[in-house]
Amino acid sequence: MRLILISGLSGSGKSVALRALEDSGFYCVDNLPANMLPEAMAMYEEFGYSDIAISVDTRSGPSLGALPQVVTQLRGQGIDVRLLFLEAKPATLVKRFSETRRRHPLAGSGITVEESIQVEQEMLGGVQELGTRIDTSELSANALRSWIRELVDADSSRLTLIFQSFGFKHGVPQDADFVFDARCLPNPYYDPLLRPLTGRDQPIVDFFAKHAEVADMINDIQSLVAKWLPCYSKENRSYLTVAVGCTGGQHRSVFIIESLARAFADQQVLVRHRQLHPDH
Known part of the structure; x- marks a missing residue:
């Protein structure tokens, strides 16, 4: 049951x-x-x-x-x-x-x-x-x-990694276990052509590919989560939530969350984008 x-x-x-x-x-x-x-x-x-x-x-x-x-x-x-x-x-x-x-x-x-x-x-x-x-x-x-x-x-016998993007101007999610701040990274919002897009769109992906510090932050977050994941698994936890925020929750945080989800594809993963409309 x-x-x-x-x-x-x-x-x-x-x-x-x-x-x-x-x-x-x-x-x-x-x-x-x-x-x-x-x-x-x-x-x-x-x-x-x-x-x-x-x-x-x-x-x-x-x-x-x-x-x-x-x-x-x-x-x-x-x-x-x-x-x-x-x-x-x-x-x-x-x-x-x-x-x-x-x-x-x-x-x-x-x-x-x-x-x-x-x-x-x-x-x-x-x-x-x-x-x-x-x-x-x-x-x-x-x-x-x-x-x-x-x-x-989700399979209750395995720990589920929840990766969630959010916008700091809307508040930090209270349910996150890890919270990372991506507001120091280059912001495509200031390009009028990129502003309407999200971190899932290819032009935004191309934009971040030009900035090494974006990849550095993703690698650092990935390494930290991977290091401590076994400890959380030993606690018999069902879920672990990793949240990444930027100013509006549309570009930087979304891109990083999508990248992290791919990096942990061998785990049971759920992706949430708090500030994006479901159609995005």
């Missing part, structure tokens, strides 16, 4: 993630207390379900503290358990609650949305370390659905 646990901050996209899994054929349950997971999984096995997705968050109350032990117990029973932890910057969450006019689940008399978010972050402090973090601050619903499907489809 395969169990995908969805957790994270309210307003970070947990409902979108759960619906994406439901569309992929998972039997989905929203908001199940953590201490009920073993009993529920035994029942689902009896009913013949093999792919289950369950959201577990602060709405579960005190039972949330039992989640680490429950995950260990279920894995000991041979169940493939993966936890996806969704988060976003507080300012983004406040904006989302304001736009949708939703009430934060922890909001009560005399407590603001900002204070509710802080309380929730503290309550979930021990949960986010159990799985893969996904920063949805700059993600559209469609992009999040795509990322969720890619993560779930």
Whole structure:
């Protein structure tokens, strides 16, 4: 059996993630207390379900503290358990609650949305370390659905390398394990003919081929990741995220991420370009 646990901050996209899994054929349950997971999984096995997705968050109350032990117990029973932890910057969450006019689940008399978010972050402090973090601050619903499907489809028996480009002007991704800054490299943005293109386009590739320092940075990042990858693998981690940023997340970071993905083609690799439209 395969169990995908969805957790994270309210307003970070947990409902979108759960619906994406439901569309992929998972039997989905929203908001199940953590201490009920073993009993529920035994029942689902009896009913013949093999792919289950369950959201577990602060709405579960005190039972949330039992989640680490429950995950260990279920894995000991041979169940493939993966936890996806969704988060976003507080300012983004406040904006989302304001736009949708939703009430934060922890909001009560005399407590603001900002204070509710802080309380929730503290309550979930021990949960986010159990799985893969996904920063949805700059993600559209469609992009999040795509990322969720890619993560779930990955072979859980192997560590997955996630290479992600981003733009510093949009903020550093909170879910990255390694972050590298490519803003010191030559920028094709200042060429009007190259400005509309991305790091995937051949003219941009040709532009960077003329600058040795670009290849040097790629080689240095590749060497560092390759050196430490075995250590992360020994931790039985499912995912390792390497993020490279430039100013806008369109040229330099995209080119470097594509180059790194090719360099680690013998590994299980996922590529994300946070600032690019899916058509690019």
